[in-house]
Amino acid sequence: MPAGAIDRNTADVVLIVDDVPDNLAVLHDALDESGYTVLIATDGETALQRAAQAMPDIILLDAMMPGIDGFEVARRLKADEETAHIPIVFMTGLTETEHVVSAFNAGGVDYVTKPIRVQEVLARMSVHMQGARQARHARNALDAFGHASLVVRAADGRIVWQTPLARGLLEKHFPDGRLPSEVGSWMRAEGERRLNGQPSHPLVLSLARQGAEQPAALQRPHRLIFTLHEADDDEWLLVMRESSDQAVIDAVGAAFGLTAREAEVLYWLAKGKTNRDIGDILGTSPATVKKQLEHVYQKLGVETRTAAASLAMNRVGALGQG
Structure with a gap:
């Protein structure tokens, strides 16, 4: 378990982010009575730190805060592969369309308006946490069956989520743990093939290096094989397999x-x-x-x-x- 992480066998973890103490108190007490483990943050910087350390199951995020506002907090969380999967529910007194759109564009899955109605918050949380839990179970199942899987955003090739096996393979073969440019080119070509009703072709990358610590004379060629399993307009599910030659x-x-x-x-x-x-x-x-x-x-x-x-x-x- 990562340092600072919390055991989810006892309770789901909620991070509440709000700069108003009264709002924090009301939500904290209600969620605590409902059996949640509750963490709090009163500013954006603290919220980012607590989210990275504790990996909460859901975040209730105030949209308007001094310093780093909720929209920016959400964008940073979604840009980080480690925290991108956490559902974010915005709490806001701003109901104008532009603010609602901003909340969703920043990565929020839902929003509730102030003054907060606790039962509504609990109901919305339950729905989104169930979806996040199912996604987590799916990732764990893929790993359990030996599938190094990752979901990639079609528009720019950014990794949305990946199983630990996939992360391990990327970190093993690529210094920055990111997909190489060849994968992006292959994805675009595969998209064209699918549009034309043609069968998919796997991408095979030949990799001579197996680790910087190993002398070149002792390194053995490996292949990293990418296959496309599901695709829609927004995201692609890829599976990687390592094959030694x-x-x-x-x-x-x-x-x-x-x-x-x-x-x-x-x-x-x-x-x-x-x-x-x-x-x-x-x-x-x-x-x-x-x-x-x-x-x-x-x-x-x-x-x-x-x-x-x-x-x-x-x-x-x-x-x-x-």
Whole structure:
């Protein structure tokens, strides 16, 4: 459990954010009597800190506060992957259309007007918390079955939510834990294919690095495979799967009587890499790669890169790894 988090086996957690003490007191007492664990914040900065630390199940957020107002608090919470899933119910005395629209645009799922009617707040909270709980259970179920899943906003590729497995894979392979640009391009192409009634194609990223702490010479190629499972105009559900190519390299090496390093060189040759690329991947020089390829050509009985790559690709295809 993260530091500062609260055990939800005992009670659902509500964060109330309001700069008026009387409003806080009324809501705190009513929610406490209803069995909730209640946290409070009297300003936007404190609200952001408490939300990040405690991960409440829902936030009741005053729209108009000095300093960081409720709209900005909501925007920041929704921009953070860790807190984006928390439902936010705005509390406001402003009922003009522009303020209601601002509340929803900032990420609110609902709003209640002041003066606060406690029973109405409880009823609305129950609905939104049930939806959030179902979404959390769905994410946990995906992880339990080994699916590294994430929902991505179609408009800009931003991750809306992700399972811990998905987060782990992204952090393992990409320094900032974010989706690489190739995924965005693939998503746009998949959108076009779906509009045209064509079948989806998975995206396969070949990744030579398995961790910065590992020497380049010991790193082994992996593939990260993205598949599209659901899509609508706003959000896409993607599933990632990691696949190590080491078994393929070993099989190719055994088939052609190659050393481990020669098999790796042939593998990357079949992937269309240049000698310089292969050298960068394996932590050696292009000249060394050239010498190893000469040995590979001799063992395969070929004279060109194209012929060697063709034999390797045929072997990979026979293994069902193409």
